[in-house]
Amino acid sequence: MEKELVKHIVESLVEYPDQIDIHVIEGEKSTILELRVAESDLGKVIGKHGRIAKAIRALLSASASRTGRRVSLEILD
Template sequence: MISEFVAQFAKLIATYPDDIRVQIKESDEITEIVLYANQADVGKLIGKEGKMIGAIKTVISGCKAKDGVSYRINVEPI
């Protein structure tokens, strides 16, 4: 569910939406969401002063409150 949200949100912003991939890496303490995007879209996804990625983190933090899992999100170029 979270990976689908992150992917759809990123595709709306990205110039190259077909390059968007989301990978979930789970461990005992934290679930890491890795958002892979075209190099040209990395800056757009992070946003000015981190506002775009901050918006994604805000929504994800709501999921943390619901299920008690800590999430971390990273944007990586392809």
């Protein structure tokens, strides 16, 4: 569910949505989402001073709190 949420948000931000790659790493009590986008779209996903990335992480945290799991987002370049 979290993967689809991130994909939906990021698709609306980037110029090349076909180059979005989200790798999910499941842990015992947490999940890590590794996000890769086109190099030219990296700034759009991170935002000024990391504001957009912070907002995406806040939405993820709120979504995951219902299941009692911890979800973190790593934006890879």
